[in-house]
Structures are given as structure tokens and as C-alpha cells.
């Protein structure tokens with residue numbers, strides 16, 4: 001899954017033509033590099049980021065989604081807002097990536113009348129304050145229970161299990177130790193029998209471990225992503241698709257090798 005951010009830069013608004021055009025261009029490059037899903041988001045989910053209105057978010061993501069769908073891409077919309085989910089699905093998106101795991105009022109309902117896939121992600125707290133004092137008695141058990149509960153809530157609402165993907169939400173209300181515990185014990189989440197997606201690309205935890213800033217975390221990202229693959233992750237949300245493609249080529253060649261034949 002390739003990350004396509006349609007958020008404003010310091011010079012222009014996110015809905016302006018320049019940003020929309022460059023997001024489409026970037027997404028097409030990710031697709032050519034081997035991304036199977038393009039995850040289009042118009043609201044920054046970074047810790048402490050400001051909220052964006054429904055209108056503004058739609059103005060950012062809908063033109064990009066429409067253009068990518070027209071090009072035959074498989075598009076996921078990264079949003080917490082039911083209104084944006086509905087509009088994105090109408091525009092041809094076939095997956096919703098929700099860091100709130102459909103807990104916003106109306107979010108479950110927005111998915112019922114479609115057959116879109118959904119990524120249910122764990123987050124402790126809200127983006128504004130989630131990194132202030134994350135606390136767990138047992139992070140792996142608590143994240144697992146939360147995700148199991150959200151899978152059940154979806155099924156009870158009529159969103160069938162085969163549409164679902166789960167995600168531990170690295171960095172969302174978690175310390176470095178919490179993130180490492182979740183990665184080390186990822187197979188516990190795999191045991192829920194719902195495909196596991198992970199987002200580790202360029203995250204702060206990798207900076208803490210390497211001392212590198214966000215622009216020089218590609219090798220660390222690939223290493224962390226392979227650690228997740230080795231424990232059973234099925235989807236990887238990345239900024240750098242070609243780096244991960246190369247890593248997967250090697251990984252798969254080794255895994256598929258049989259008896260030297």
C-alpha cells in the first residue's frame with residue numbers, strides 16, 4: 001500500500017490544483033513501482049496535528065481519488081469522517097483506512113451499504129494528546145482485545161469479516177517499548193485470522209532507534225517492515241514502494257526456495 005498525502009504545504013492549500021496534480025503524479029509513480037493499493041489521505045494524523053473540515057478534506061481527496069480510479073488504480077481513502085468515507089466510495093474508492101476503526105458516529109453505517117474493504121486500526125486516545133502518556137498493563141493483549149472487539153462490532157453491523165483488515169497502529173498512543181512489543185509479538189494479532197496491515201514507514205520509533213531524521217529512515221523502514229512480514233503481516237503501508245518491493249523480491253525468493261530445485 002503506497003501512501004498518497006494530499007495535505008497543504010507551506011505555500012498553498014491542499015485542495016489547490018498544484019497539490020492535487022502532484023498527488024496524482026506521485027500516486028501513479030507509486031503504482032508503477034508496484035503499489036497494489038493507493039492510500040489517499042487529506043488530513044494529517046500526526047500527533048498534535050490540527051483537525052480539517054469535511055469540506056476541506058473532500059476538496060483535497062476527491063479529485064485525486066477520481067483521477068486514480070479513472071486510471072484503474074485500487075484506491076483506499078484514509079479518513080475518520082463518515083461523510084468523507086461515503087463520498088470517497090461514491091467516487092470509486094474500494095477501501096477505507098480508518099485510524100479510529102469506525103468508532104466515529106455514523107462510520108459503521110457509512111460502510112454497510114457498500115462492499116468496500118476496511119482497515120481497523122488501534123489508537124489509544126486522540127491524535128492531539130495520544131503521545132503525552134501512553135499507558136498499558138499489557139499492550140499486546142489490549143490491542144488484540146480492542147481489534148477483536150472492532151471486528152465483532154463490524155460483523156454485528158453487517159460488515160462481513162472478509163472485508164476487514166486489522167492494524168496495531170504503530171505510534172498511535174504508544175511509546176517505543178509499546179511499539180517494539182507489538183512488532184515482536186505481531187503473530188498474536190495474526191492469530192485473530194484477519195489480515196494484518198502495518199504502518200511503520202519513517203515513523204518516530206525508527207528515529208529513536210537510529211538517531212535519524214524523517215528523511216533518512218528508509219533502511220530502518222525496510223528492516224522494520226520485514227520484521228513485520230516475518231511475523232505474518234500481509235499488507236505494508238509505505239512511502240517508498242520500490243525499496244519495499246526489492247526487499248520483498250528477496251524475501252519471497254528465499255521463502256519459496258525448495259530443496260535447491
Ligand code: 8Y7
Nearest residue numbers: 045078119121167169170198199
Ligand atoms: C498509519 C495509518 C498513518 C498506520 C494505518 C504516518 C493514516 C502516520 N499511520 N493508517 N495512517 N496504519 N492503517 O506516519 O500505521 O503515516 S498516518
